[in-house]
Amino acid sequence: MTDTSVSRSAPWSDRLWSSVLDGDERAAVDSVLDALDAGLEPQSVLLDVIAATQRRVGEEWAADRLTVAQEHAATAINERAVAALSAHPACRPGPGSRGRITVACVDGEWHALPARLLAEVLRLDGWRVDFLGAQVPSAHLVTHLHRTGPDAVALSGSLPTRLPTAHAAVIACQSASVPVLAGGAAFGTDGRYAKRLRADAWAPDARAAVNLLAAALPKPGPAHQAVDALPHLSDHEYTMIASARSKLVQDTMAGMADRFPPMREYTELQRRHTAEDIAHIVDHLACALYVDDDRLFTDFLAWTAGILTSRRVPAHSLVLALETIGLQLHDFPRACGFVRTARESVARTVSSPSS
Template identity: 35%
Template sequence: MGTAPPEASRTSLHAQYWDALVAADRFAALRAVKALKDGGCSTAELLDDLVVPAQQRIGDLWVSGEWGVAQEHAATAVNEGLVHWLCSFSAPPSEEAPLVVVACVAGERHAMPALVVAEGLALEGLRVHYLGADPDPADLLAQVELLRPRAVLLSATLSASLASTKALFAGVRALGVPVVVGGRAFGGDARRAETLGATAYAPDVATAVRLVRELPPVDPGPAAAVGHPGEVEGGRIAERQHEIVPTVLGLLTADAGPTPGVSRAELVDHVRHVLGSLAAALVSEDESILVETRDWLAHLLTSRGAGPDLVARLWAAVGAALGEQTTARRALDRTAPGRLDVEVPA
């Protein structure tokens, strides 16, 4: 292995890599990564300092409206391909090494964080069975029962994907297998993970490795809990989302007609995201999820030139579409745009 490239050269190669992602040119991206690797950069360094920041930048450009979905997907595909290439040089794990299953939670299509975790664990010598984005919960449980891994590691980027996780975590732990979770959707600490019944929360690969090695070999499972009203309503909203979305869209159209700056398909996605976040907030008893969704959506829509009142109208339409689901409507009222009295868990 060569000597690490000078800082100026490394900066130039990082810029070349970014330019390759912008152009969706996998060959140019590979040349930049090869140069960095030949210059002495480790795989872990390249993942932490090049690939992950690039993916965050890709996401930011999509949120700002500077990139469309097609360009975002093309750049992400190149970035993911380079993760696979980089990690193909790692030594094969020992047959005695702990086996872990890594996947996204159901409904989560942002696979890059889970992929980086999977490859990071492999670099640390663990055997990894990677299932990728949006696995069917029944299939995932069947894999866990068949493989009997040391742990299951699950990633979630969007809080809207958390609503159905409680049953999944309980199902895995009922098999005696610990569930370690991570990703932006969990809010940066263990509170949501614990409320939803995960065994542990890992903010990074190093913590995940430590937990896999330190957790008890058999998970006793979560303590039995009685379903609270929010959990019941959250489950109902998640199950009936396909019925609620058209009602919300109809109310928005009747309210103010077409929405400037937002296509109907995009509006459908936004309504689904709000409903998913509402369901997750109810199940986890954490209304800060709704606050995060409200603020993120306001930023995204403003960046795309939508009217400043669209989030407020969307909140009102969702509330009206929910009818007698009082717990959900109260949560929406408390987190509506302009409201500042939301209690965030300590």
């Protein structure tokens, strides 16, 4: 994105943001259509106005300036704006001369707007696009590939906890001789997890995806990767911790009640939210074990500490939670190492003068 496109799109992005904050769907649609009529390129309206506004929604939710309900409403309004834009005469797709591509979210991934934006940008670039939406099971995705024979699959994931199912989808697509372009926050800001799961390519954003696909992705060979392509999984730590998730959460809640006295006065709602937070910690630990990268776990804990701080919840409770989880994992050396690294990182963060 150039400085010129940023400056040209900024007023329209601000206008869309105001409409989203007001919950005014009609005004939001008018703002993106007016931007198009004023001469802003369709791709820029999609990426520099709508996508930029959606990023701002996420930032405001994380800072506790938007409720969950407001975040959901804002996303729905932005989705409506994309639909209105795609129906505009200036955004009519070409004949699909570049080829055919399937765009889908991995199984369990409900954040479909990034994938929808990519689908619209690819249509503008001349692709015939099959957009399958959120949460596409790998078996159904492969059935679609066999029926339609696309040139590539663009696989989207926003949450790192979806990486094991993303890996299954990558293997399934490649087994059908269809190359996979991975994208979304789940795969890391530098695409490290797309590489670890051996996707054929990774794009940091929609513009980069367009450029990569224009150059064509290589067709995967008949034995592109085996199901056991991640040899570290042979220690079974991922499988055993993922299967013991419920017990880990339950035992951690019990241990936290002894180590963190304020929990004893929690309401039922507070206890439920705490259990959900612990479950997220266990899920991210399991996925870090899956890709064998403690940064996935540490980055999640740093993000969580920021969320708790913005909501005026003592972030030090994370250290206690990690200590309690670690006590239960003495038979899992890799998991213990990940928990220890994350605990030390969080402890440094919450004890720093700026925290």
